[in-house]
Amino acid sequence: MHLEKRILVTGGAGFVGSHLCERLVASGAHVICADNFFTGTRANVEQLLNHRRFELVRHDVTFPLYVEVDEIFNLACPASPIHYQHDPVQTTKTSVHGAINMLGLAKRVRAKILQASTSEVYGDPVVHPQPEEYWGNVNPIGIRSCYDEGKRCAETLFFDYLRQHHLRIKVARIFNTYGPRMHPNDGRVVSNFVVRALQDQDLVVYGDGLQTRSFCYVDDLVEALIRLMSSDDSVTGPINLGNPGEFTMLELARLVIEMTGSRSKITHGPKPADDPRQRRPNIERAGQVLGWKPRTDLVTGLRATIAYFDDLLSRNTQHAFQEAAE
Numbered sequence: 473m474h475l476e477k478r479i480l481v482t483g484g485a486g487f488v489g490s491h492l493c494e495r496l497v498a499s500g501a502h503v504i505c506a507d508n509f510f511t512g513t514r515a516n517v518e519q520l521l522n523h524r525r526f527e528l529v530r531h532d533v534t535f536p537l538y539v540e541v542d543e544i545f546n547l548a549c550p551a552s553p554i555h556y557q558h559d560p561v562q563t564t565k566t567s568v569h570g571a572i573n574m575l576g577l578a579k580r581v582r583a584k585i586l587q588a589s590t591s592e593v594y595g596d597p598v599v600h601p602q603p604e605e606y607w608g609n610v611n612p613i614g615i616r617s618c619y620d621e622g623k624r625c626a627e628t629l630f631f632d633y634l635r636q637h638h639l640r641i642k643v644a645r646i647f648n649t650y651g652p653r654m655h656p657n658d659g660r661v662v663s664n665f666v667v668r669a670l671q672d673q674d675l676v677v678y679g680d681g682l683q684t685r686s687f688c689y690v691d692d693l694v695e696a697l698i699r700l701m702s703s704d705d706s707v708t709g710p711i712n713l714g715n716p717g718e719f720t721m722l723e724l725a726r727l728v729i730e731m732t733g734s735r736s737k738i739t740h741g742p743k744p745a746d747d748p749r750q751r752r753p754n755i756e757r758a759g760q761v762l763g764w765k766p767r768t769d770l771v772t773g774l775r776a777t778i779a780y781f782d783d784l785l786s787r788n789t790q791h792a793f794q795e796a797a798e
């Protein structure tokens with residue numbers, strides 16, 4: 473018999489999902505983590521494997537899942553372009569069939585359900601920074617569309633299940649997030665700079681390096697997801713979650729070099745055609761509705777991220793690094 477709250481986390485062995493599982497188990501919940509290990513690993517949830525309130529299930533969300541739960545966090549989906557473009561058809565299926573299957577489950581067992589959506593639903597925005605009311609500017613046939621349109625369709629399904637079946641839904645639009653357990657080879661700027669700096673390899677910034685990005689530390693994001701899930705049923709989102717602090721790529725590269733004590737140099741590479749000048753979330757709604765704002769500054773978050781990658785690289789270098797990179 474279960475007295476604790478039972479929570480399903482799809483994609484729970486991934487970067488964000490593993491931190492979320494940890495927090496939920498620590499809060500006293502019984503957590504079922506369902507993952508097909510495409511980008512996630514058992515190593516990410518190793519510390520939970522022997523916990524009596526944690527279950528790890530190998531499952532692909534494009535197939536139905538039958539479990540008795542009170543809440544569902546639907547995070548399953550590769551998040552970095554390198555990974556989601558590897559098998560674009562599977563990426564769309566993961567978002568769309570995955571949403572249908574998890575919404576179907578939520579309907580059957582009357583669970584509350586949260587979707588991890590993305591700032592990419594805004595596409596190549598003409599409004600800066602983007603409020604939740606902005607409908608976005610997405611190319612439906614490009615190489616990023618499997619991710620962007622898959623997530624947009626998942627949002628549509630969530631709101632149709634709300635209108636048609638009165639499900640309790642929550643939609644979070646997540647902006648760039650970083651921290652320990654990011655995939656070391658996912659091509660994202662924070663992991664890329666940290667891993668290269670730890671190996672004394674040059675850090676390549678595109679163009680003049682004055683374009684800005686904003687980064688949210690994973691603990692702050694997890695706090696927001698938990699607050700959103702426990703918010704009043706009238707709060708459905710979509711709701712932007714991210715850290716509005718802006719840093720140029722040059723600033724980030726210098727900071728990483730300084731904090732790692734690296735001998736890396738900064739070099740300049742050609743600017744990709746679609747490299748935006750600025751990316752910054754508007755999180756006013758999250759402040760009003762959830763009373764949430766990010767608390768971790770970049771130096772603090774980077775310190776933990778660097779320590780993670782340093783350990784990954786030095787612990788039996790080859791094996792550990794490759795396993796996390798697979």
Ligand SMILES: NC(=O)c1ccc[n+]([C@@H]2O[C@H](COP(=O)([O-])OP(=O)(O)OC[C@H]3O[C@@H](n4cnc5c(N)ncnc54)[C@H](O)[C@@H]3O)[C@@H](O)[C@H]2O)c1
Nearest residue numbers: 483485486487488508510511512532533548549551646649
């Ligand atoms: N990290 C970010 O900056 C960011 C930004 C916006 C949105 N998000 C969203 O947050 C969620 C988590 O992202 P992340 O950064 O932790 O990525 P991640 O790649 O580390 O995690 C995704 C997890 O989903 C699993 N997965 C993929 N396809 C699956 C399938 N068909 N069935 C079951 N499991 C599957 C992967 O194995 C992995 O464990 C994703 O939905 C992503 O789109 C993340």
